[in-house]
Amino acid sequence: MSERFKVLGQAHLSVLPAVIYKVPETPVTQNSRKTQAIVKVMNICNQTGSSSIIKEINVVKNGESASDKNRIVYFYTFTANETKTFPCGFTLEEGDSIIASSLSGTISISLFGVEIY
Numbered sequence: 001m002s003e004r005f006k007v008l009g010q011a012h013l014s015v016l017p018a019v020i021y022k023v024p025e026t027p028v029t030q031n032s033r034k035t036q037a038i039v040k041v042m043n044i045c046n047q048t049g050s051s052s053i054i055k056e057i058n059v060v061k062n063g064e065s066a067s068d069k070n071r072i073v074y075f076y077t078f079t080a081n082e083t084k085t086f087p088c089g090f091t092l093e094e095g096d097s098i099i100a101s102s103l104s105g106t107i108s109i110s111l112f113g114v115e116i117y
Contacts, residue, residue: 001033001116008039008111013054013102017066021111022097033117039090039098040113046078048106053077055101057109062095073100078107088113 009021026035046052057073058066078084090098090113100109 004115004117005113006115008037008113008115009098010110011100011108012105013100013107013109014105015055015101015103017056017058017099017101020098020100020109023062023092023094024115026094027117034094036094036116037092037096038113038116039088039092039111041111042086042088043083043110043112044078044086045083045108046081046106047108048104049080051077051079052106053103054107055103057098057100059090059092060097060099062093062097066099 011018011020023035023037026033044054054073054076056071058070059072060066060070098111
């Protein structure tokens, strides 16, 4: 088993839901184990001088769609120029993803963690 600590995903959110991170497929050399990931920290930054709203953030299992059942953030308001760091601990399996959107297009998100092969 090998681990790789890394920036898992970064994006400037728009009004359309977008995949911020998706657990990659297992490398061919790792026959018996599927890739997993742990999102340890999520940083979110409002890059404007007025308040902005995250519409939603979803942790979506492989083969499913973003929906009420996998939503972890919904209509969260950030004040002007605010940055927040959220400790996480989300565990994801191969093909799982984190999907997010905002109402204004002025918010960026960064996910930090580890991929395990």
